[in-house]
Amino acid sequence: MQLTRFTDFGLRVLMYLCTPAPDQREQAVTVAEIAERFEVSRHHLNKVVQFLAQQGWVVTTRGKGGGLALAQPPSHYRLGQLIRTLEGDLPLIDCAEPPCALHRRCGLKPLLDEGLDAFFAALDAHTLADTHTAKTQQVLVKLQRLSRPSV
């Protein structure tokens, strides 16, 4: 049981955008920068960022000096909600593929749904801000410093 790579990247982008505050950077964060820092394909990350923008979670500004930023403060993003949306709200088991003989009369399904609700409830008790611990912030600041042109 693993989160999809799409969700994984979506969360990494959102965490990356937590720091630093825009006015402390010379240039806006770009998809290219994040792709390079996390060593993932820019093409793949573009799709993820497009989704994040569609959800209203990030704002993108085009042109010279343009880039990405969080649309809201990190504390506004409930982790459970982020993951549920990124995952596409899929059920834990696809009862129709292959078609299960117990489909629609299954005593397991409601219990799995209960477990999944507990999972998201535990995550909703936290926000994106809670992922931004001191250690995480240290690493992110270092990663972002790599982007500054040397003078």
Add this chain to the structure above:
Amino acid sequence: MQLTRFTDFGLRVLMYLCTPAPDQREQAVTVAEIAERFEVSRHHLNKVVQFLAQQGWVVTTRGKGGGLALAQPPSHYRLGQLIRTLEGDLPLIDCAEPPCALHRRCGLKPLLDEGLDAFFAALDAHTLADTHTAKTQQVLVKLQRLSRPSV
């Protein structure tokens, strides 16, 4: 975020074996029967059943009249424990593939672990017996009746 097909089949086999009591059947349940009832490959199901036997969850008897049965009453199997074992106790995100720049300094990982613990705790509140609702039992009894040779 989905359970693996291996876990899916493992649970289906265990549920199938909940009913009926062995003395109410003319023949023991076989892998071939379950494979046919759920329309899945016998080869695939053999691997699953092998795993279930290794865990001590089912007993297999060889030879004429041989087959499968639960090793313990259904109420002895905690759902969370079954799923955790079938899933191989994998983390929700593989931080090493692709290697994440935040690895070991990540504020997200402990929160995901917390969510996963909540998921398994909710499931451990139930046993295999709880999956065996009246509706599920009805379907399973019908499925098993299909196996009886016509007289």
